[in-house]
Amino acid sequence: MIVFERVTKVYGDNTYALDNVSLRIKKGEFIFLVGPSGAGKSTFVRLLLREDLPTKGRIMVDGVETRQLRTREVPFFRRQIGTVFQDFRLLPERTVSENVAFALQVxxxxxxxxYRRVPQVLHLVGLVHKSRSRPAELSGGEQxxxxxxRALVNNPPILLADEPTxxxxxETAWDIIKLLAEINHRGTTVIVATHEREIVDKMRxxxxxxERGRIVRDQERGAYGSEI
Amino acid sequence: MRFSTWEFYLREAGRSLIRNRFMTLASIATVALSLLILGAFLLGAANLNHIASTLESQVEVSAYLDEKLGPEEIEAISAQVQRLPGIRQVNFVSKEEALERLKEQFGERRDLLTSVEKNNPLRNALEVRTQTPADVKPVVDGLKKLAGVAKVSYKEEIIERLFALTKAIRFTGLAVIILLAGATVFLISNTIRLTVFARRREIAIMKLVGATDWFIRWPFVLEGLCLGLLGSIPALILVVRFYHWLAAGVYETLPFIPLLHPASVLNRLQPLLVGLGILVGALGSAISMHRFLRV
Known part of the structure; x- marks a missing residue:
């Protein structure tokens, strides 16, 4: 479903954010992308969302290469990938259900x-009772x-979570991860970029x-550290 | 496009107009002021042009005839003149009639003319009117060639001055209008830049969840259009009021000045002003999107 083929991304004066990265992610997989900050996780996310193009190599999602996309096709490409970020990125002056509906409106x-999808997906994340609250009235986990x-309301086949916890x-982090696992269980491909050892070790x-733009390890049922 | 989508655009545009109240008002006021000045200039130019054309169409060419010509010869020349291209009307004015007119013009001082009355020095003349102002020159040339015509004269200076004045007004008007339009576009684009800034979070999220570029742009376009439209309304009202007032005053006190009729000129001016307001608004948002909304 997602293929990175010898992807290299160079920023400015010889900063190799990604260096010859090759990776295949199958449909329905759950994958942790780990590494210290500056290892290239954010670049990986940017390239996958086609916010940027690789300097060398190819990225393909469902058989479509990001470089081949025309500018006006990019939005439709992005609709396949739901995204969540560390800083939530909610709109403060809108209620919970308006925030979720926003993704469908646009x-x-x-x-x-x-009207059909918003309550459904709020039920899935367990927030139906807070649908009229504003983000400021919610805890971090609820946000x-x-x-x-919002990321799931369009039914995207891929969910990309960039440091979601x-x-x-x-404890709250663990709840979110369990939710991600459940979403994955329903068939969505889930990619989680994180540097939280505990969670990764527990999930297997x-x-x-x-590390420094290269894949140093790719392990089924792995852990954060290499010693296992 | 879906109705709910348009509703979304309008709601977003309305929200930012209200959120940036101050800039919104400033933009509307600038648009209004610019259009007001534009309207005044256009009305001024149109009227001067109209006055000049009216006067020009009244230009009379006088062909003074040789003194010794008898009535038949005058008749023959008159017929020849009638056949010249571009002639509307030919009038024979005898030297006696000419003297009478002169006396009228002198009014109470007509006694000054008693000395010339016995030996009238004026000449018989043909007064010629042309169909259009452009016919004046060829007709004058044609008259000069006719045998029996001693002298041809026409009043052109005042008309030429009027046309020059119209041209000058048009020119300065154009310069002022371009400057004002530039300032207006700048202010509108600045207002929209503020909106783009205020909505940067929403825009980022819209991009993230796959909104198309035009979906993101439309609310800003509408905002610009609204600013232009809202500004054109007060300008329109003021221009219309002012011109009605001016026209009524002129008709009453200076009836010989041929002002354009309010209904006819305003009918053309109103859509122009509204159209320009909208155009300026659209231009402002286009510029601001080009510079600040790289989607």
Missing amino acids: VEAPRREI QRVALA GNLDP RRVVKL
């Missing part, structure tokens, strides 16, 4: 579809659930470790 979904609901306490899923 892709011009019919109103009936919006991340809203972000998750970075701002959360361990595929782990791809980046």
